[in-house]
Amino acid sequence: MDTSLLKGLNAEQLAAVTWPPAAALVLAGAGSGKTRVLTTRIAWLLDTEQASVHSIMAVTFTNKAAKEMQHRLGEMVPYSTRAMWLGTFHGLCHRFLRIHYQDAGLPSAFQILDSGDQLSVIKRLLKGLNIADEVLAPKSLQYFINNSKENGQRASVLSANDVAMRQLVQCYQAYDDLCQQEGLVDFAELMLRSYEVMQTHANIRLHYQQRFNHILVDEFQDTNNLQYRWLKLFAGDSAAVFAVGDDDQSIYAFRGANVGNMSALMRDFGIDAPIKLEVNYRSVGHILTAANTLIANNEQRLGKNLRLPDESANAHGEKLRFYWADTDFIEADFVVKEAKARVQEGVAFDNVAVLYRSNAQSRVLEQALFAAGVPYKIYGGLRFYERQEIKHALAYLRMAVHPQDDNAVLRIINMPPRGIGARSIEAVQAVAQDLQLSLWEALLHLATEPKNRKLIVFVELIQNLQIQAQGLDLAETVQAALNLSGLVEHYQNAKGDNQERIDNLQELISAAMAFKPDEVVLDEWASPDTETLPLVAFLSNASLEAGERQAGEGEAALQLMTVHAAKGLEFDTVFLTGLEEGLFPSDYSLQERGGLEEERRLMYVAITRARQRLYLSAAQQRLLHGQSHYAMVSRFVQEIPEDVVQALSSGLKRAQPSLKTREEPLIKAKSKQDSFAGFALGQNVRHEKFGVGVIIDASHKGEHANLKINFGKNGIKELNTQFAKLERVGG
DNA sequence: GCCCTGCCGGTTTTT
DNA sequence: CCGGCAGGGC
Numbered sequence: 087m088d089t090s091l092l093k094g095l096n097a098e099q100l101a102a103v104t105w106p107p108a109a110a111l112v113l114a115g116a117g118s119g120k121t122r123v124l125t126t127r128i129a130w131l132l133d134t135e136q137a138s139v140h141s142i143m144a145v146t147f148t149n150k151a152a153k154e155m156q157h158r159l160g161e162m163v164p165y166s167t168r169a170m171w172l173g174t175f176h177g178l179c180h181r182f183l184r185i186h187y188q189d190a191g192l193p194s195a196f197q198i199l200d201s202g203d204q205l206s207v208i209k210r211l212l213k214g215l216n217i218a219d220e221v222l223a224p225k226s227l228q229y230f231i232n233n234s235k236e237n238g239q240r241a242s243v244l245s246a247n248d249v250a251m252r253q254l255v256q257c258y259q260a261y262d263d264l265c266q267q268e269g270l271v272d273f274a275e276l277m278l279r280s281y282e283v284m285q286t287h288a289n290i291r292l293h294y295q296q297r298f299n300h301i302l303v304d305e306f307q308d309t310n311n312l313q314y315r316w317l318k319l320f321a322g323d324s325a326a327v328f329a330v331g332d333d334d335q336s337i338y339a340f341r342g343a344n345v346g347n348m349s350a351l352m353r354d355f356g357i358d359a360p361i362k363l364e365v366n367y368r369s370v371g372h373i374l375t376a377a378n379t380l381i382a383n384n385e386q387r388l389g390k391n392l393r394l395p396d397e398s399a400n401a402h403g404e405k406l407r408f409y410w411a412d413t414d415f416i417e418a419d420f421v422v423k424e425a426k427a428r429v430q431e432g433v434a435f436d437n438v439a440v441l442y443r444s445n446a447q448s449r450v451l452e453q454a455l456f457a458a459g460v461p462y463k464i465y466g467g468l469r470f471y472e473r474q475e476i477k478h479a480l481a482y483l484r485m486a487v488h489p490q491d492d493n494a495v496l497r498i499i500n501m502p503p504r505g506i507g508a509r510s511i512e513a514v515q516a517v518a519q520d521l522q523l524s525l526w527e528a529l530l531h532l533a534t535e536p537k538n539r540k541l542i543v544f545v546e547l548i549q550n551l552q553i554q555a556q557g558l559d560l561a562e563t564v565q566a567a568l569n570l571s572g573l574v575e576h577y578q579n580a581k582g583d584n585q586e587r588i589d590n591l592q593e594l595i596s597a598a599m600a601f602k603p604d605e606v607v608l609d610e611w612a613s614p615d616t617e618t619l620p621l622v623a624f625l626s627n628a629s630l631e632a633g634e635r636q637a638g639e640g641e642a643a644l645q646l647m648t649v650h651a652a653k654g655l656e657f658d659t660v661f662l663t664g665l666e667e668g669l670f671p672s673d674y675s676l677q678e679r680g681g682l683e684e685e686r687r688l689m690y691v692a693i694t695r696a697r698q699r700l701y702l703s704a705a706q707q708r709l710l711h712g713q714s715h716y717a718m719v720s721r722f723v724q725e726i727p728e729d730v731v732q733a734l735s736s737g738l739k740r741a742q743p744s745l746k747t748r749e750e751p752l753i754k755a756k757s758k759q760d761s762f763a764g765f766a767l768g769q770n771v772r773h774e775k776f777g778v779g780v781i782i783d784a785s786h787k788g789e790h791a792n793l794k795i796n797f798g799k800n801g802i803k804e805l806n807t808q809f810a811k812l813e814r815v816g817g
Numbered sequence: 818g819c820c821c822t823g824c825c826g827g828t829t830t831t832t
Numbered sequence: 833c834c835g836g837c838a839g840g841g842c
Binding site: 341505648 | 818819826828829830831832
């Protein structure tokens with residue numbers, strides 16, 4: 087075995103990495119080396135031949151995390167792992183449905199709807215059904231549909247007790263019918279459809295259940311109900327599910343994430359205790375103390391405490407700095423001043439982050455930074471594939487492979503303007519309605535009449551594109567779509583500065599050049615039309631991966647983002663702003679069940695982003711929606727022990743209710759070097775009866791020791807080294 | 818077919 | 833207060 091793989095892992099990490107092939111839940115605290123554990127375990131499974139590239143499934147939530155894993159794995163494993171089922175939930179569902187599109191009842195060139203596309207379809211649907219926005223808001227229908235799907239419910243199984251519900255269910259059904267007819271699949275549908283195929287096709291189910299003997303899941307606390315059921319179905323009875331997550335960092339309940347899946351996993355898979363990764367390699371001691379103390383106020387926890395690595399037992403670092411400003415403007419000036427000073431001290435700009443609870447708060451900060459000439463970068467806003475010019479270009483490309491897409495037709499039939507106005511479009515829609523045709527088919531029908539000159543121009547344009555696409559590679563096809571459509575000329579001639587849009591369209595060609603289609607799909611996809619496969623794959627990718635959510639590029643700049651967006655990132659210095667009651671925790675959250683605890687977890691995420699220095703700030707008076715609001719300091723600031731915080735403002739103190747002082751040190755570095763009769767915490771051992779397990783606790787007993795060992799499915803045993811026959815396993 | 822005005826809404830967001 | 837969007841006017 088390649089022993090260098092396991093080098094440098096601490097006992098907890100080692101225990102997780104080398105966990106026997108059985109279900110496990112790893113509670114990975116912030117900065118505890120979670121991604122490393124996940125990738126090292128995969129590498130270890132491959133290296134020890136417990137699994138092959140073919141028999142492992144690894145699931146993440148974001149494309150970024152998937153790429154990071156793929157990348158790190160590439161450095162650990164001497165051969166290509168591109169064929170591995172490693173990707174986001176939705177990416178893997180997409181792969182599955184491309185392969186099994188026939189069993190799923192989908193056309194081979196089915197298209198993926200992103201949330202914006204989905205909303206357009208819904209608006210179109212409601213218009214067609216003559217339901218006014220005031221009667222049923224498109225957004226609430228969208229929410230209802232996605233929610234139902236994420237709970238595994240089709241319209242057919244939903245019961246309607248009242249008028250409003252009946253309408254929702256009917257619209258849901260109509261929406262699904264429309265999508266089916268046009269070959270459209272939304273995000274939730276990707277999950278639900280693949281789940282249903284697995285459920286109803288025993289041969290497919292058995293194939294995957296036998297094939298995957300290891301299923302690894304990242305950010306497990308963020309899974310929703312359907313994703314959990316999906317995982318269980320793929321795992322079957324035999325696959326070892328290895329889930330990594332942190333209940334304290336569960337901040338997406340508002341969009342369906344169910345932390346309860348963590349305890350459900352333990353129950354359903356017979357996991358006795360989670361493996362805890364509690365050694366934090368990121369932050370100094372005072373920051374960990376603040377985080378630990380704060381989160382201890384939550385009752386709904388699996389329980390976990392971050393601690394320093396042994397070798398830095400005394401590294402408390404600087405205290406947190408709290409600034410209570412009179413107004414949000416003064417707070418912003420404070421951030422600017424301190425950030426500049428920090429950069430003077432030698433910290434790179436992009437190693438300094440300014441975090442806030444809601445996007446609206448970035449405005450004041452931006453103004454102050456701009457005025458001071460401090461470079462900054464805001465995360466948030468439009469992403470590359472969500473930009474209108476890109477959406478237009480993609481719609482042309484869709485028409486090349488799947489002209490039944492009415493959404494695409496409506497988007498580009500008069501973009502750039504070619505004299506086809508609302509009246510003409512209505513006429514096309516009427517024909518489509520009468521003859522039960524797609525808009526494209528209706529257009530073909532109408533184009534037989536010479537008087538419809540303008541429609542004929544459009545039809546010929548698209549047909550031309552369709553023909554050209556057959557002989558061109560992907561990037562050339564994109565180029566052809568841009569040329570034929572006249573989009574670039576349109577933006578050149580339109581008034582205002584459209585250079586950025588034109589640049590983006592050029593960038594789309596570069597993206598097409600760099601695009602590498604999913605090899606697994608290309609190999610297994612039994613599509614009749616191999617010519618257009620790369621294009622369909624490119625379009626799917628555009629929906630699944632909307633691109634970086636970031637403005638600007640390049641030069642060193644201060645990082646501004648919401649706390650949500652900061653999850654998973656780390657910085658030398660962090661400014662946590664707007665720590666006021668009503669804002670953080672937000673008033674909205676307090677009205678919801680469990681809302682306060684989720685806000686506290688959000689605060690916990692925010693605190694644990696900082697490595698060396700953490701600023702907390704609040705403003706007494708803040709301009710919101712054009713009105714002055716006065717607020718008290720957030721309760722979360724009060725929950726941080728006084729002795730790790732330094733108050734910077736002289737007049738107004740951190741103040742208010744008396745602060746609890748910490749009674750016992752919260753950071754107890756437990757030494758992994760400590761030997762308990764020759765055994766160490768986290769070490770893997772084999773027992774002739776119980777199999778392989780990990781030492782999770784130990785105490786001295788004379789010259790012998792009592793060891794608490796987790797044998798996975800065989801339970802946790804307390805054994806005395808004097809009597810038990812234990813054999814050391816692994817590195 | 819485009820532009821302008823008036824109104825509404827206003828946590829967090831990935832896929 | 834400010835931005836997005838829909839609908840009406842030209």
